[in-house]
Amino acid sequence: MSTPVIGVLALQGDVREHLIALAAADAVARPVRRPEELAEIDGLVIPGGESTTISKLAELFGMAEPLRKRIAAGLPVYGTCAGLIMLAEKILDPRSGQETFGGIDMIVRRNAFGRQNESFEAGVTVAGIEDGPVEGVFIRAPWVESVGAEVEVLAEHEGHIVAVRQGRVLATSFHPELTGDHRIHALFVDMVRAAR
Numbered sequence: 001m002s003t004p005v006i007g008v009l010a011l012q013g014d015v016r017e018h019l020i021a022l023a024a025a026d027a028v029a030r031p032v033r034r035p036e037e038l039a040e041i042d043g044l045v046i047p048g049g050e051s052t053t054i055s056k057l058a059e060l061f062g063m064a065e066p067l068r069k070r071i072a073a074g075l076p077v078y079g080t081c082a083g084l085i086m087l088a089e090k091i092l093d094p095r096s097g098q099e100t101f102g103g104i105d106m107i108v109r110r111n112a113f114g115r116q117n118e119s120f121e122a123g124v125t126v127a128g129i130e131d132g133p134v135e136g137v138f139i140r141a142p143w144v145e146s147v148g149a150e151v152e153v154l155a156e157h158e159g160h161i162v163a164v165r166q167g168r169v170l171a172t173s174f175h176p177e178l179t180g181d182h183r184i185h186a187l188f189v190d191m192v193r194a195a196r
Helices: 015-024 035-040 051-060 064-072 082-086 183-195
Strands: 005-009 028-032 043-046 077-080 088-091 104-109 120-124 134-138 143-147 152-157 160-166 169-172
Touching (some): 005 015, 077 082, 082 088, 082 169
Parallel strands (some): 005 043, 077 169
Antiparallel strands (some): 104 143, 143 160
16 A cells, blocks of 8 residues: 655644654655645644634635635645644634634544643553554643533543544644654544545
């Protein structure tokens, strides 16, 4: 089977780390900044960063509406931290004018685990990931307040939902790309292969 081409939305955030993790998980990884580049990829990662900035830049670069259409049409997508927020249908506490791309029937709370100085690491047991917990890096991390009937909850931390999947769309509150553990990226690469 040919190697899938997976883009990383390169408007803001930890793009480089995702490119490295995807390459380690046997994908061809490339940054994506323009709408026409969406036609060249089999899947997309929306990285962590600042969700309001990603929202504004996506509008500015003309990426927001094409991304919504591709996600709705079945493009496999994985979002981490701010990427999880961008994949939500609703944000409980959005900044003025903040929009999402949608893709997962969930309601999220921004910065739910606290401010920057309250960031932490924790082992997270994720359904579908073998060989023990994933080391999760939580940086001003959101959590999922509630999910719709079609959403599979993959992980919780301290009673809060931190990893979900709906069809071809995957999201985590934490940053596996910062740990050197590429198992979640490998799961996503497998999702992309299955969708081709």
